[in-house]
Amino acid sequence: MRQVLVTNQLGLHARPASQIAREAQAFAASITIAGPDQSVDAKSILDILTLSAAMGSTLEIRASGADAVQAVDRLTELFAAKFGER
Amino acid sequence: MARAIVRGISVSTGFAIGKAVFVNRRHRSELPRQTIQPALAGQEEARLRAAFAAVEAELAAARDRIPMELKEHKHILDSHLMILKDPKLAGAAARCIRELGVNAEWALEKAVAELEKVFGVLDDLYIRERLQDVRVMSDRVMAQLLGTVRELLAVEGRVIIMAHDLTPADTVALEVSKIMGFATAQGGKTSHTGIMARTLGIPALVGASDLEDAVNDGDLVIMDGVGGRILVDPDEDELAEFNELAAQFEDYQRRIYRGCQLPAETIDGYRVHVLANIELIEEVAAVLDNGGEGIGLYRTEYSYLNRTDLPQEDELADKYCDLAAIMSPRKVIFRTLDLGADKTIASFGALEEANPAMGLRAIRFCMQHPELFKTQLKAIARASAYGNVSIMFPMISGLREVRRAKAKLREAQEELRTEGKRFNQDMPIGIMIELPAAVMIANLLAEEVDFFSIGTNDLIQYSVGIDRTNPHVSYLYQPLHPAILRSIKQVVDAAHQAGIEVSLCGEVASDPFCVPILMGMQIDCISLSPQAIPGIKRIIRQARMGECKALLREVLACRTVGKINRLVRDTIFNKYPEELTFFASLLDNDDLGG
Structure with missing residues (x-):
């Protein structure tokens, strides 16, 4: 489990959500992203969108399965890099 | 007299006479809704998966053809691709087939309705509107399932492309040398269709709201990009008149161009x-x-x-x-x-x-x-x-x-x-x-x-x-x-x-x-x-x-x-x-x- 902060200006809109889902789908592990009210499937762009996570939200990434650690690492990197936004 | 005259907003001038081919249209008919035997669920699921895969392949190919200048379109296509792969859509539809014993079309409809419920209650207007992307994608999969998809590359001769609306994904998928004109039911003066048509130098009409009701696939139509109208199934006299006009127009174009x-x-x-x-x-x-x-x-x-x-x-x-x-x-x-x-x-x-x-x-x-x-x-x-x-x-x-x-x-x-x-x-x-x-x-x-x-x-x-x-x-x-x-x-x-x-x-x-x-x-x-x-x-x-x-x-x-x-x-x-x-x-x- 790792905590991440949404730091890009627009929050988890379609482009970051699509990046997360694409990366997540490359892992065998099942990965979830949890907000304050709900926990969603990181492999689903639609699920991620429903989090409506704005800039400044704190989320938790959890994974279980063979490559769980790598999966969490990779997704954490995406958040840290602000999904390529400045 | 033509069978019908459809009016629209001309966004690119000129004349074209040819066969109408729809690349997409709003579903007018009732969806086939059937329950199926449990033994056939596997087969129905395979049909669903094949439809998703076909749309995905189409989009992936379109994505690779997007020119650098339209980088923005690439991002749209990327999100669309992820929606196609989303377990909440494809997976949910497959589950409906298995658990409710319904056919693929009905299952897909149910999966979309479920997403509409989830998204409908969100506060964030922007995210709520992503539902539109889900609909665009599910419509394309549905067209695959219903067999109403046109393989444009297989179309014989030159055609006039008609659609409910043309998205960047649609237009990059078209083989331009076969297209004599565009007409869409939706869209306004500044729509992408107009830019595309003007670049190709062919006539285009947008906002022709009667298009889908008045024109059938394969109809012979005259597209009048000067007058902003389409003549459906014209008679001999009209054909002669517009052939003459089109020739004059070409001649005039050549002269002013010189x-x-x-x-x-x-x-x-x-x-x-x-x-x-x-x-x-x-x-x-x-x-x-x-x-x-x-x-x-x-x-x-x-x-x-x-x-x-x-x-x-x-x-x-x-x-x-x-x-x-x-x-x-x-x-x-x-x-x-x-x-x-x-x-x-x-x-x-x-x-x-x-x-x-x-x-x-x-x-x-x-x-x-x-x-x-x-x-x-x-x-x-x-x-x-x-x-x-x-x-x-x-x-x-x-x-x-x-x-x-x-x-x-x-x-x-x-x-x-x-x-x-x-x-x-x-x-x-x-x-x-x-x-x-x-x-x-x-x-x-x-x-x-x-x-x-x-x-x-x-x-x-x-x-x-x-x-x-x-x-x-x-x-x-x-x-x-x-x-x-x-x-x-x-x-x-x-x-x-x-x-x-x-x-x-x-x-x-x-x-x-x-x-x-x-x-x-x-x-x-x-x-x-x-x-x-x-x-x-x-x-x-x-x-x-x-x-x-x-x-x-x-x-x-x-x-x-x-x-x-x-x-x-x-x-x-x-x-x-x-x-x-x-x-x-x-x-x-x-x-x-x-």
Whole structure:
């Protein structure tokens, strides 16, 4: 489990959500992203969108399965890099 | 008589006669809903998976064909691809087949309905609207399931493409050499379809709301891009008539094209500079081909639309520098963002305004979002180092606005200096004159700037207080209304008194009936869509300044727009009878004008 902060200006809109889902789908592990009210499937762009996570939200990434650690690492990197936004 | 006549908005002129082929249409028939035996669930699931895979392959291929200039479209396609792979859609539909024992179409419908419920309750408007993307994707999968997908590459001969709406994904998937025209039920004047069609030089109609009801796949149709209509299943006489018209049109096009690189100079030696309005950098080829002497209006909104984040300075500067360099030494006038009203950016959401056309838009919007504005100003300033670049601010209503906008530009330039980036310190600064308030104080504004550009589309609407897309009052949209003519003249005179240039960039500039009057006022430049340049240049080259001035005097003496329109039409039509057959004029609805 790792905590991440949404730091890009627009929050988890379609482009970051699509990046997360694409990366997540490359892992065998099942990965979830949890907000304050709900926990969603990181492999689903639609699920991620429903989090409506704005800039400044704190989320938790959890994974279980063979490559769980790598999966969490990779997704954490995406958040840290602000999904390529400045 | 044709079986039906469908009307639409012409966004690209010309004629085409051919077979109609629908690439997509709104589902009109009931979906087949069946329960299935558990033993057949596996087979039904496979059919569903195959449909998803087919759409995915189509999209992935389209994505690879997207040219660099349309990078924005790539992001849209990326999200669409992820939606197709989403377990919440494909997975949920498959589960419905297994658990509820329904066929694939019904299962997909249920999965979409479930998502509609989930998204419908979200507060975030932008995210709620992503549902539209889900629908676009599920419609395509549904078409696969129903077997209503057209393999365009397999289509025999040349066709007229019809659709409910054409998305960038659809258009890049088409093989352009087979297309003679486009028609869509949805869409407006600025839709992607129009840009595409004008680039290809084929006719296009959008907003033809009856299209899907009136036209069947395979119907023979005549597309009249001059009159804005489609004749479905025409008779022999109509075919003969339009064959003849199409031939004349081609001949006329060839003739005007021949002289389009010559300067727009009247017989008695008065020169008008003819520039082009563009929205996409890829239109530059059309500008040069059609004899455009520069870009009089680069609408910069496109890079901000159809995406969820904001373009950064480097991204914009890349694009702007390219444009400046390609056009150099020809002029490029960048109009700063005219967002707000009908064009909003996702990241700012839509404001709840009762009357957005009079709301927070254009320069007002930019002033409220100084960071957004500065990013663009810096990018434009950077482009000024690469060519003949000018900048202009839209929707200026008073002196203070101009001064504040100029101060913002200076700030942006200072930052560039600190960062060691090059720019032209003397980049000309202009403003759009499109509000009656700006007309009234044009002499004061002229002291602040290097040039004026009169935006007649908005000026007319704000002057007579109408929205011309409102059919109840659109008859009042009259470019030659005495008030409009006096306004334009006042602005031109104020500019010349102050010794600055004045140009005009509304649709009036491409209207053959209006241009001679503008010339009589001694307008310096006109800026119009690239495709209209050859025809207008030819009209200018056959004119005499003396005649234009005489016409202007006569027109200014008239008291009603009806009288002006009749006078202008008779005068111009007598002078250029054959030229005018293929021009659609703004003066067409003058009979009701006051």
